[in-house]
Amino acid sequence: xxDEVGDVAQAxxxxxxxxxxRVEELVQEAHARHRDRAEGAVADYIxxxxxxxxxxxxxxxxxxxxxxxxxxxxxxxxxxxxxSKAFVYALVxxxxxxxxxxxxxxxxxxxxxxxxxxxxxxxxxxPMNPMVNAGAIATTALLPGGTPDEQWAHLAAGLARxxxxxxxxxxxxxxxxxxxxxxNRAIAxxxxxxxxxxxxxxxxxxxxxxQCAIRVTARDLAVMGATLADGGVHPVTGERVVSAQxxxxxxxxxxxxxxxxxxxxWLFEIGVPAKSGVSGGIVAIAPGKGAIGTFSPPIDPAxxxxxxxxxTAHLSRTLGLNVFASAAHAADRRTPA
Ligand SMILES: NC(=O)CC[C@H](N)C(=O)O
Numbered sequence: 001x002x003d004e005v006g007d008v009a010q011a012x013x014x015x016x017x018x019x020x021x022r023v024e025e026l027v028q029e030a031h032a033r034h035r036d037r038a039e040g041a042v043a044d045y046i047x048x049x050x051x052x053x054x055x056x057x058x059x060x061x062x063x064x065x066x067x068x069x070x071x072x073x074x075x076x077x078x079x080x081x082x083x084s085k086a087f088v089y090a091l092v093x094x095x096x097x098x099x100x101x102x103x104x105x106x107x108x109x110x111x112x113x114x115x116x117x118x119x120x121x122x123x124x125x126x127p128m129n130p131m132v133n134a135g136a137i138a139t140t141a142l143l144p145g146g147t148p149d150e151q152w153a154h155l156a157a158g159l160a161r162x163x164x165x166x167x168x169x170x171x172x173x174x175x176x177x178x179x180x181x182x183x184n185r186a187i188a189x190x191x192x193x194x195x196x197x198x199x200x201x202x203x204x205x206x207x208x209x210x211q212c213a214i215r216v217t218a219r220d221l222a223v224m225g226a227t228l229a230d231g232g233v234h235p236v237t238g239e240r241v242v243s244a245q246x247x248x249x250x251x252x253x254x255x256x257x258x259x260x261x262x263x264x265x266w267l268f269e270i271g272v273p274a275k276s277g278v279s280g281g282i283v284a285i286a287p288g289k290g291a292i293g294t295f296s297p298p299i300d301p302a303x304x305x306x307x308x309x310x311x312t313a314h315l316s317r318t319l320g321l322n323v324f325a326s327a328a329h330a331a332d333r334r335t336p337a
Pocket of ligand 1: 081082083114115133177184209212276277278279303
């Protein structure tokens with residue numbers, strides 16, 4: 001029996017996975033083991049992101065009980081970037097429900113980079129995937145509100161409920177991206193040309209650019225993710241942010257598409273739904289248990305933080321978070337020792 005399968009067997013009899021008794025130590029270990037990794041490069045296509053300190057590295061686990069465990073630069077602020085897509089998606093699902101969002105935005109991986117224009121063309125203008133730019137822009141366009149300001153207010157209030165605190169926009173990152181986001185504007189115009197966006201595309205891109213510039217910490221990401229893990233109830237404030245069904249739908253989409261064209265590899269190796277952003281954040285969600293928030297600016301070619309991936313993999317393995325591990329356990333029970 002493999003260690004992991006053995007851990008799950010023990011968990012079934014004790015009600016708690018063994019790693020959780022050492023969670024504090026394991027978070028420190030995940031940080032210490034990967035602190036000195038030098039692979040990856042800081043994103044520079046948004047000019048100001050290139051100034052990020054590549055040594056920053058924070059790791060936080062938030063349990064659905066509200067207990068938090070942090071190591072390293074857990075409170076360093078950075079812009080949420082694409083991780084906003086997961087939480088805005090949840091807000092839009094909450095407003096319109098499963099069918100509407102599935103039909104308008106889609107739930108499949110495009111298999112192409114997050115800012116691909118070809119992906120839109122290949123699918124008759126259907127964005128397909130809410131976790132890449134085209135789909136996220138189409139999702140933001142659906143936010144409740146009659147004006148961009150009202151839509152922004154809905155978005156900002158929703159993300160604040162996920163975080164349990166008010167989140168600010170980083171004006172420098174917002175300006176830097178707003179001045180250089182011609183590609184996202186082109187994607188929005190393309191969606192418009194296919195009749196996939198009803199609102200003014202440039203106004204939608206402005207709200208989208210602002211949502212990407214919201215400042216968070218690894219601690220915020222862990223807590224926001226733990227709210228999804230907890231069926232939509234914030235583990236610290238106790239507030240219901242979205243319904244349990246919305247969490248289920250959002251986690252399914254993250255599993256399929258949250259790590260861009262590496263989503264399959266991520267699920268295969270690490271086994272938890274997750275979302276990353278180009279500034280170096282990752283949130284990984286263990287349904288019913290909690291979430292891991294990591295931050296470290298150097299990213300791989302797909303746009304996923306290198307140290308964040310390694311730390312999340314370590315914690316998923318040692319805490320027994322892989323959502324498919326119970327299948328291994330079921331098989332093991334039927335195999336005579
Ligand atoms: N992958 C990302 O984090 C991309 C977000 C970035 N704001 C963009 O639209 O290009």
